[in-house]
Amino acid sequence: xxxxxxxxxxxxxxxxxxxxxxxxxxxxxxxxxxxxxxxxxxxxxxxxxxxxxxxxxxxxxxxxxxxxxxxxxxxxxxxxxxxxxxxxxxxxxxxxxxxxxxxxxxxxxxxxxxxxxxxxxxxxxxxxxxxxxxxxxxxxxxxxxxxxxxxxxxxxxxxxxxxxxxxxxxxxxxxxxxxxxxxxxxxxxxxxxxxxxxxxxxxxxxxxxxxxxxxxxxxxxxxxxxxxxxxxxxxxxxxxxxxxxxxxxxxxxxxxxxxxxxxxxxxxxxxxxxxxxxxxxxxxxxxxxxxxxxxxxxxxxxxxxxxxxxxxxxxxxxxxxxxxxxxxxxx
Amino acid sequence: xxxxxxxxxxxxxxxxxxxxxxxxxxxxxxxxxxxxxxxxxxxxxxxxxxxxxxxxxxxxxxxxxxxxxxxxxxxxxxxxxxxxxxxxxxxxxxxxxxxxxxxxxxxxxxxxxxxxxxxxxxxxxxxxxxxxxxxxxxxxxxxxxxxxxxxxxxxxxxxxxxxxxxxxxxxxxxxxxxxxxxxxxxxxxxxxxxxxxxxxxxxxxxxxxxxxxxxxxxxxxxxxxxxxxxxxxxxxxxxxxxxxxxxxxxxxxxxxxxxxxxxxxxxxxxxxxxxxxxxxxxxxxxxxxxxxxxxxxxxxxxxxxxxxxxxxxxxxxxxxxxxxxxxxxxx
DNA sequence: AATGGCTGGGTAATCCTTTACTCGACGGCT
DNA sequence: AGCCGTCGAGTAAAGGATTACCCAGCCATT
Numbered sequence: 001x002x003x004x005x006x007x008x009x010x011x012x013x014x015x016x017x018x019x020x021x022x023x024x025x026x027x028x029x030x031x032x033x034x035x036x037x038x039x040x041x042x043x044x045x046x047x048x049x050x051x052x053x054x055x056x057x058x059x060x061x062x063x064x065x066x067x068x069x070x071x072x073x074x075x076x077x078x079x080x081x082x083x084x085x086x087x088x089x090x091x092x093x094x095x096x097x098x099x100x101x102x103x104x105x106x107x108x109x110x111x112x113x114x115x116x117x118x119x120x121x122x123x124x125x126x127x128x129x130x131x132x133x134x135x136x137x138x139x140x141x142x143x144x145x146x147x148x149x150x151x152x153x154x155x156x157x158x159x160x161x162x163x164x165x166x167x168x169x170x171x172x173x174x175x176x177x178x179x180x181x182x183x184x185x186x187x188x189x190x191x192x193x194x195x196x197x198x199x200x201x202x203x204x205x206x207x208x209x210x211x212x213x214x215x216x217x218x219x220x221x222x223x224x225x226x227x228x229x230x231x232x233x234x235x236x237x238x239x240x241x242x243x244x245x246x247x248x249x250x251x252x253x254x255x256x257x258x259x260x261x262x263x264x265x266x267x268x269x270x271x272x273x274x275x276x277x278x279x280x281x282x283x284x285x286x287x288x289x290x291x292x293x294x295x296x297x298x299x300x301x302x303x304x305x306x307x308x309x310x311x312x313x314x315x316x317x318x319x320x321x322x323x324x325x326x327x328x329x330x331x
Numbered sequence: 332x333x334x335x336x337x338x339x340x341x342x343x344x345x346x347x348x349x350x351x352x353x354x355x356x357x358x359x360x361x362x363x364x365x366x367x368x369x370x371x372x373x374x375x376x377x378x379x380x381x382x383x384x385x386x387x388x389x390x391x392x393x394x395x396x397x398x399x400x401x402x403x404x405x406x407x408x409x410x411x412x413x414x415x416x417x418x419x420x421x422x423x424x425x426x427x428x429x430x431x432x433x434x435x436x437x438x439x440x441x442x443x444x445x446x447x448x449x450x451x452x453x454x455x456x457x458x459x460x461x462x463x464x465x466x467x468x469x470x471x472x473x474x475x476x477x478x479x480x481x482x483x484x485x486x487x488x489x490x491x492x493x494x495x496x497x498x499x500x501x502x503x504x505x506x507x508x509x510x511x512x513x514x515x516x517x518x519x520x521x522x523x524x525x526x527x528x529x530x531x532x533x534x535x536x537x538x539x540x541x542x543x544x545x546x547x548x549x550x551x552x553x554x555x556x557x558x559x560x561x562x563x564x565x566x567x568x569x570x571x572x573x574x575x576x577x578x579x580x581x582x583x584x585x586x587x588x589x590x591x592x593x594x595x596x597x598x599x600x601x602x603x604x605x606x607x608x609x610x611x612x613x614x615x616x617x618x619x620x621x622x623x624x625x626x627x628x629x630x631x632x633x634x635x636x637x638x639x640x641x642x643x644x645x646x647x648x649x650x651x652x653x654x655x656x657x658x659x660x661x662x
Numbered sequence: 663a664a665t666g667g668c669t670g671g672g673t674a675a676t677c678c679t680t681t682a683c684t685c686g687a688c689g690g691c692t
Numbered sequence: 693a694g695c696c697g698t699c700g701a702g703t704a705a706a707g708g709a710t711t712a713c714c715c716a717g718c719c720a721t722t
Contacts, residue, residue: 001467003708014672019710027670044466049444050390051708053381054677069409069425075400082427091441093424094400096413110422113380135375136332220606249606256610275551275580276607279587334678345702350680358700382678385707666721673714684703691696 002043011039022047053115061091062302063111065104065121068218069096071246073272073291074122077143080295081120088303090117097124099187099217105129112136118302123147125186139305143298145188151313153301155294159189159271162287162320163196163241164203166269169285170239171204173328175267179212179237181226181247190215193243193271212237216247224250231258231266239267239328245274245286252280262327269328271320282326289320333374342370353378384446392422393633394442396435396452399549400427402577404603404622405453408474411626412451419634421448428455430518430548436460443467449633454478456517470636474629476519482644484632486625490520490602493618493651494527494572495534497600500616500653501570502535505661506598510543510568512557512578521546524574524602543568547578555581562589562597570598570659576605576617583611593658600659602651613657620651 008015013036021028021036028036039045053059064081066074082092093116097104101124108129111119118139123130127149133140134150141153170178180197183190194213201208214230216222223242227250230237242248248270255262262268263282270277273288297316305311339346344363352359352367359367370376384390395412397405413423424447428435432455439460442450449470454461458480464471465481472484501509511528514521525544532539545561547553554573558581561568573579579601586593593599594613601608604619628647636642 004710005708015709016673016711017671020671023710029670032671044463046440046443046467048385048446048708049441050381050384050446051677052710054379054385054679055708055710057677059381069400069406070403072401075406078400078427091426091438093426095422095424096409107422109377110380112377115379115381132375246606249610252610274607275577276605276611279580279583280607280610281612335680336678346679347681347703348701351701354680360700363700379678382707383680385709386678386680388707664722667719669716669718671715673712675712676710678707680706682703682705685701686699688699689697692694 001048002045003048004045006043007036007040007045010043011036057115058117059115060089061093061114061116062118062120062299063093063095063107063114063116065095065097065107065111065119067097067099067104067122067124069094071218071244072274073244073289076291077122077295077298080292080297081299082295084296084299084303090303097121099124099184101126101129108132112138118306120298120302125188137309139302139309141298141302141305143294146315153298153305153314153316155298155301155316156318157289157294157320158317159289159320160192160196160199162271162289162322163193164199165196165322166285166287167197167200167241168203169322169324170241170267170269170328171200171206173239173267174330175239176206177212177235177237178206178239178241178267179214179230180241180243181214181216181223181230181251182241182243183215183218183247185215187218190218190243193241197241211235218244218246220246220250220253222250223247224254227251227254228257231255231260237266240269242268242270245270245272245277248272248274248284248286252284263329267328267330269322273323277323278325280327282329285325285328286323287320288323290318293318332379333376334379335376337374338367338371338376341374342367388446389448390446391420392424392445392447393449393451393630394424394426394438394445394447396426396428396438396442396450398428398430398435398453398455400425402549402575403605404575404620407622408453408626408629411623411628412630413626415627415630415634421634428452430455430515432457432460439463443469449637451629451633456519468640470633470640472629472632472636474625477646484629484636484645484647486629486632486647487649488620488625488651489648490620490651491523491527491530493602493620493653494524495530496527496653497616497618498528498531498572499534500655501572501598501600501659502531502537504570504598504659506570507537508543508566508568509537509570509572509598510545510561511572511574512545512547512554512561512582513572513574514546514549514578516546518549521549521574524572528572542566549575549577551577551581551584553581554578555585558582558585559588562586562591568597571600573599573601576601576603576608579603579605579615583615594660598659598661600653604654609656611658613660616656616659617654618651619654621649624649 214226545557
């Protein structure tokens with residue numbers, strides 16, 4: 001594979017000049033620069049990234065560590081990050097932590113070792129791995145979930161408020177016994193959605209009971225079991241707040257199996273506006289989160305922090321939007 | 332940031348010994364190795380990846396370049412690749428080419444520059460960028476779509492046969508005028524699905540007409556327009572073969588808007604078994620592709636090729652499975 | 663004409679690890 | 693006792709790009 005000195009030899013200049021010419025430094029004669037570029041072209045020269053990164057002590061790469069590649073919410077964030085990063089010549093590498101602190105930790109180690117310019121992550125919960133980033137001075141921003149003990153840039157959705165509004169909407173529609181199926185204990189978004197749900201019950205002076213709450217992983221299977229379980233009770237819920245779209249799949253399946261019709265029999269509102277939400281019968285009411293925007297905002301914050309790591313930490317909270325459709329309306 | 336010589340100084344040995352100890356080479360005294368590890372621990376030493384990769388001339392990283400991160404088919408492949416790669420200590424970086432030859436090309440350049448160990452990609456169509464990989468001797472394998480002029484490892488689905496079977500199924504159900512909505516010209520899977528559709532028509536001695544075929548990008552919006560367009564014709568189709576699940580969303584929306592009921596009025600079979608396929612009414616008949624398996628197979632092939640780039644090229648073809656549900660049954 | 667400033671480009675140090683080569687020490691063998 | 697093989701560990705040379713520093717030449721100024 002051609003190196004910079006091959007190019008230098010071919011163009012009849014020193015390696016320093018090749019480097020300057022190829023990186024567009026001003027101090028190179030125009031004709032010479034052209035000759036260098038031609039030589040590079042002819043040899044099919046591609047600079048050696050590791051060598052460059054070693055010397056520069058930084059790579060034009062940002063790592064994006066998300067908790068589930070198969071969740072459209074996170075892939076939409078990824079798109080947002082990618083679009084912004086590409087504009088300024090950064091590459092994005094996507095890592096899937098799979099909601100596992102160990103994998104997250106491992107990817108953070110890799111990111112540090114590869115000396116990436118920055119990291120965007122949806123923290124799994126444990127903060128120790130993130131401390132490593134902070135202590136090394138690697139720029140990072142958290143998305144979707146805050147970092148308790150760190151003052152870092154964070155981009156969040158006001159998910160507690162959104163959950164409250166969604167629940168209030170169900171109450172306003174006349175549902176009486178509203179249940180909640182949310183994510184695992186300790187996952188901040190899951191806790192917040194539950195808190196918002198309770199806020200709404202309290203505001204409406206409805207009694208809140210753990211009998212109507214189930215927590216499982218953010219997947220269809222867990223939500224399916226949870227819904228089965230809730231509906232099999234002596235006093236089953238007449239409405240459900242569901243914490244993401246994968247879970248909504250499980251819940252709707254459970255309803256189908258029991259011959260229960262969403263809306264008329266059991267009101268449903270789920271987080272995340274999946275593309276299929278309007279296709280089911282009745283259409284699914286959802287809380288739409290601005291995932292793409294989370295990505296773009298986070299990327300811009302990260303880029304700012306890469307250039308100046310002393311800037312004060314910020315918290316950006318974006319609003320979610322309740323979209324009322326048939327599944328939360330009686331008859 | 333601590334370097335290997337800091338560790339060496341702290342442990343009172345040479346850098347060579349530190350390197351050997353940390354990389355588990357046998358020629359280091361057990362006690363010494365322990366001392367080194369402790370020193371590394373205390374300093375929070377993380378080896379410098381670029382320096383290591385520079386020296387080793389290769390990184391334990393594989394790049395996965397897929398054409399759409401938001402398509403569950405590709406994220407399932409990604410999971411498969413990741414699971415296999417992790418087992419042997421490789422990291423996976425995911426790049427989104429967005430069905431654009433230019434972005435694909437850019438990511439291939441990045442992969443070459445970073446000297447990744449190998450590349451798995453779903454080729455967008457143009458082969459020139461892939462030739463760069465071949466000419467540099469970087470291991471790569473293609474997934475989902477073959478590379479016309481390259482003899483490389485390929486992992487495919489027998490999508491033409493699957494399309495034929497799906498169409499034959501529609502014919503067997505009594506549908507007469509079957510249409511096809513598939514991806515862009517030049518994208519191999521789109522061409523194959525169309526070819527399989529025609530195979531089935533021919534086998535049943537049905538006339539094939541371009542009036543019943545529409546090609547658009549592999550997205551909901553394009554398929555929505557295509558379906559609208561097909562159904563607005565004087566002699567509209569009474570069944571549709573749809574080339575992926577995002578397109579299915581667009582098609583089902585179009586049917587809904589026109590008050591047409593899938594199955595009874597217009598038979599539908601779509602590629603990709605989306606999680607919501609059973610939730611719509613009637614449930615959607617699909618061609619399920621073994622996406623996760625494509626990923627695992629591709630990753631294993633890549634690893635084999637990384638260790639021996641002279642091995643002969645192989646083509647693995649996996650079968651898809653038709654799942655008959657309500658949307659392809661009259662009444 | 664001599665000096666100073668400026669421009670363009672070369673030399674060589676540097677980034678940090680890995681590893682080929684070398685060497686000392688020790689144990690065993692004759 | 694002397695020699696050889698083995699083992700463990702150090703020295704130093706890559707690996708390829710960037711860049712601080714330096715120098716040659718040219719123009720302008722006095």
